Amino acid sequence: MSEEDKSEKTEQPTERKLRQAREKGDVPKSQEIPGWFILAAGLGIIAVLSPGLSRGMANSLSLFLANAHELSLAPVEAIDLATATALRIGAVVGFAFMALIVAAVLGNTVQQGLMFTPSKLEPKLSKLNPVEGVKRMFGPQGWVNFFKGIGKMGLVSVAIAVVLWPRRGELAALPGMELVGVLSLLRTDAILLMLAALAVYSLIAAGDFFFQRHEFMERNKMSRKEIRDEMKDTEGDPMVRAKLRQIRHERAQRRMMANVPNAAVVITNPTHYAVALEYEQGRTPAPICIAKGVDDVAFRIREIAEAHGIPIVEDPPLARALHATAELDGVIPVDHYTAVAKVIGYVMSIAKGGGRKRKER
Structure with missing residues (x-):
């Protein structure tokens, strides 16, 4: 779109324009909102599952280490042990994975509701064009996304450092602690880290949401001629009426x-x-x-x-x-x-x- 065309689009989009944009899959959408929901789900999983999981892991590892000399390395016994261990780990990981998927879906749904856009599934050869891909990567939007990612990582890193620095002495003493104490301390630190990251990420997600909505409205602005043409399409030509x-x-x-x-x-x-x-x-x-x-x-x-x-x-x-x-x-x-x-x-x-x-x- 030329600068002249942009300068003509000074009017806010009509309901019909917004409805047509939604039908094409063009909606205000922030990628940070699903990220916030995933981070919150991860925090919930650690807070809810980690106490029982850490105790179970500590007991299992303690028993395993204490009786390592009695374990049989025969193929059948080794396979049984590996299978039992994999099933226990898989159950926990599977539950956590499903919770993260639900959080990601919820993060998209709260922004735009349930929608299905078949046109988005149509294959487009233009997406396979490497030249166009390079333009997207190094174009204005690509640089905006790059610096936004750097800024986001920097803010989250600062929040994590603020939490960890006062606890550096406890972390340094980890090698001399018992296994149960190590897991408990790691759980506490992980929750604190995720709380700090979630607090910072809340500001990032909120800011990006309003930015994306502003960009969406700017992208769909209309010229006065477009509004007149829409009125003719929906209500008929004024002269004819x-x-x-x-x-x-x-x-x-x-x-x-x-x-x-x-x-x-x-x-x-x-x-x-x-x-x-x-x-x-x-x-x-x-x-x-x-x-x-x-x-x-x-x-x-x-x-x-x-x-x-x-x-x-x-x-x-x-x-x-x-x-x-x-x-x-x-x-x-x-x-x-x-x-x-x-x-x-x-x-x-x-x-x-x-x-x-x-x-x-």
């Missing part, structure tokens, strides 16, 4: 105007508002708003009403109230029943008497 809204509005207006001839009365402002109400005694439970509008639409409603002989009643407060509260093709609000009933009653009386169709209030 506006045109569709206009078409739907025009169709709704035509349907509404086609219903005006069915009105029982049109209530006006007299010029700015017009509301056409349909009502037929015994068929409609209450007056229904079948058309309403302001200014040009109101003029068109009055024009159609006059052409079809629909009574027009000028009642500005009622016209404004009905326009604001009545829904198209819905029954008028209960609050206006009384006022509308008076208007319809007046219209029906005029119709029976054959009088004028327009009333001003």
Whole structure:
């Protein structure tokens, strides 16, 4: 990616962009988090298993050394002894190995959840290109990883030295101690060392996690053009949406105007508002708003009403109230029943008497 392209990508990635990146296996991932979990699992294994294991090893070794002259070196006995020893060691090592595997899996899962990306399993010949491999090793990212590794090792080494230096006298006395005491001291020192390393590694893992997340967000930043293109893909072109809204509005207006001839009365402002109400005694439970509008639409409603002989009643407060509260093709609000009933009653009386169709209030 050129510097010019990078300079254009100033917007934070959208949810769709992040989802697409995840589908490709691109997620913020720190390799230090699984390392922290593995180190913590190792500390737990030593703290939990080492007491019984050290006592068992001490007893076995003491018995072995005390009775070494009685051991048979015949092939069958030697194989049996080696097998029994291997099984005991294998059980402990196998349990520890499985615990470390679980810790490594957990370290990845807590960062990105469970995910399966088949595209990552596809063979790519570019990965076999030695030139590209050298570029990755000695490129900017390779140097960053190199110095990060050096810094990490240095910090952990300092933490270990801080723990071991005050205990150098005890370590120097190890050759003169009994086997049980040696194993106990080594267990204590190992736990202290791992605690110190874990404390330092916690800071390293946390820092790397936030760094990797920052790099991920920077890597997936979008330009304004990309955001506009995404909006077009997901919601359609804005111009097309506006045109569709206009078409739907025009169709709704035509349907509404086609219903005006069915009105029982049109209530006006007299010029700015017009509301056409349909009502037929015994068929409609209450007056229904079948058309309403302001200014040009109101003029068109009055024009159609006059052409079809629909009574027009000028009642500005009622016209404004009905326009604001009545829904198209819905029954008028209960609050206006009384006022509308008076208007319809007046219209029906005029119709029976054959009088004028327009009333001003």
